Amino acid sequence: MKHLFVPLLLLLGLHASAQQSPAKLTIELRYLLALPEGYDADTSRRWPLLIFLHGSGERGMDLEKVKMHGPPKLVEAGKKYPLIVVSPQSDQGGWDPGMLHKLLLDLKKNHRVDADRVYLTGLSMGGFGSWEFASRYPNELAALAPICGGGQPETAWKMRYVPVWCFHGAKDNVVQLSASARMIDALKPYQPGVKFTVYPEAGHDSWTETYNNDSLYTWLLAQRRHRFRQVDVDAGKLGKLAGRYVRSGSNDTVVVTAIANGLQLSAGQHRESVKAASETLFFWDENAPVDMIFNKEGFLLRAWEQEQYRKVK
Structure with missing residues (x-):
């Protein structure tokens, strides 16, 4: 997998690591970028994009902390994803959907992103951030995979066209299982096929098993952004x-x-x-x-x- 330094109009480059390239969108958002094998071989090809939102323990100004869990950890260990993986870092107590949207627009402008295959996932604080982003910008996403997070059930209808696979540990004592369950229950009337995996013996760490399971990525890659199609009507x-x-x-x-x-x-x-x-x-x-x-x-x-x-x- 080749990882590139990211020169953007409003980006300041940081020292590149051997595995993933640090970059930042103005001074407000830093992120890791991992490009898939073959990205440079065919300059006409557009690639699916996975955005990963970390939890509260990885907040701060040190991008190395973002590699503690999830896709960036697996990329660092040598896993090869058939998609672009972007892992931003927040130094706040949560995620700013507006800033994430600016990041997404920059990525689509400066990289060969398939706009119909943008996937969002996150754990704990990142799970909450995933739900919130999807409620604000549902038309940007092809699928959503929030882990041990939660959101506002009254906004679930906005995600009616976004396929969702949610994960949570039944014994989670940090974020209660009910936080995810409320979102799933609110979404079911609009999306009966919503997926919800509960690990009976898992506590707050329901993400390790989730991200180690290739079926998640197979499911994500099968999803496409919803588009209406005009039909003939009498x-x-x-x-x-x-x-x-x-x-x-x-x-x-x-x-x-x-x-x-x-x-x-x-x-x-x-x-x-x-x-x-x-x-x-x-x-x-x-x-x-x-x-x-x-x-x-x-x-x-x-x-x-x-x-x-x-x-x-």
Whole structure:
């Protein structure tokens, strides 16, 4: 595996190790970068990306600490991953989703990253950070693998198109099993196939067994970022959805009219068109999980907040 020094416009290089190259995004975020074998051989090929978020014990200003657990530890021991592995370091009491997003954008700009195969994983503090990032930027991820972490169950619906495999130790006395269980329970109505592995005898360290299991990486690499696909829908069926709708709890009105294989939404002088993914599901953009679902009462608009609209005419 070849590891490269990372010269970026806003990156300051550090002394490169024999195994992984340190770099940092401005002075706020440092990370280890490991490029897969064959990265330089075919300059037209794009590679999947795995971002690993460490736990609280690896916080600070010393990147060597990040190699204590997980993928960076395994890379240092000689494991060869068929993907780009990036392991940032936080010097705070948690992870900043906005800064991680800036890192991801830099990586996609400066390396041959397959944007449809970006995977995020983390342990403990990094497990919490993984859930939070996925709730903020779900359209960036192809899959999520949080370990002994937790999040805000009310945000689970935002991850409805992000495949999740969660791990936790049943005897964890640092982060209770219920922290992961609440997230999984909240996600199941939107994603019945969500995966949840509980190690009956494991304590807080549920990550060693997880990262040593190649089935995790096989599963990750099989996932692709969700993209809506436009389909042909009978004009008569689209016409039945046309009408005037009012948002629950307000007087906001949206007028829906049928167009070719989609709908047009009008609110005052503002107009937007949406494409049909089915006879009842419509979307704005192939890459963003913002959709509207019609039912007998009206439609549910799923954006950053869920909004229910009732048909009145």
